[in-house]
Amino acid sequence: SKEAEETVRESLLSQGIEAKPHPYDRDAWILQGAQRLEGVEAFDRGWIQVQDISSMWAALTASPKPGDYCIDVCAAPGGKSLHLADLLKGSGMVEARDVSDYKVALLQENITRTGMENIKAVRMDATILDEASIEKADIVLADLPCSGLGVLNKKRDLKYRISLEQQQELLVLQRKILDTIWRYVKPGGTLVYSTCTIHRE
Numbered sequence: 001s002k003e004a005e006e007t008v009r010e011s012l013l014s015q016g017i018e019a020k021p022h023p024y025d026r027d028a029w030i031l032q033g034a035q036r037l038e039g040v041e042a043f044d045r046g047w048i049q050v051q052d053i054s055s056m057w058a059a060l061t062a063s064p065k066p067g068d069y070c071i072d073v074c075a076a077p078g079g080k081s082l083h084l085a086d087l088l089k090g091s092g093m094v095e096a097r098d099v100s101d102y103k104v105a106l107l108q109e110n111i112t113r114t115g116m117e118n119i120k121a122v123r124m125d126a127t128i129l130d131e132a133s134i135e136k137a138d139i140v141l142a143d144l145p146c147s148g149l150g151v152l153n154k155k156r157d158l159k160y161r162i163s164l165e166q167q168q169e170l171l172v173l174q175r176k177i178l179d180t181i182w183r184y185v186k187p188g189g190t191l192v193y194s195t196c197t198i199h200r201e
């Protein structure tokens with residue numbers, strides 16, 4: 001609502017942070033003046049989630065409808081999953097999955113902070129078929145592990161660390177995950193494959 005937006009803007013402004021509308025999405029703001037997230041009231045209270053606009057496009061592309069059941073197969077730390085849950089406006093369910101206890105803890109931390117109830121964190125290896133999920137999901141979001149070479153402007157140290165062998169391993173992992181998780185999509189459902197690095201293979 002307009003009132004909620006104004007409350008968030010005023011809170012940010014009181015901490016020296018200006019929120020400007022993003023030119024690509026009316027629900028996104030560009031924050032100026034924020035040095036760190038910890039201690040920012042709007043973040044601590046779960047009123048805002050910080051992520052790049054290109055990350056937001058994954059959930060927007062999925063276009064969830066009220067009541068949809070969504071699976072995010074490599075979800076940590078949870079920005080895209082939370083965005084899906086927000087777009088569902090309290091309806092449906094987003095199952096945010098990741099492979100380790102550490103990553104599930106990150107997901108749960110963000111879920112708890114935002115107070116959303118139509119999302120849950122689950123520990124699950126995306127390379128192993130979950131029989132119970134076959135043809136159950138209206139939306140499967142697959143933002144898969146990649147080299148990071150597509151976002152070098154933000155992670156410049158990566159260019160010194162990613163070898164050709166590591167790139168090949170990630171390509172094999174992506175294929176293994178995709179060969180598994182497509183089966184979770186209901187007939188007529190949506191699979192969104194998202195990656196920061198475009199590779200011929």
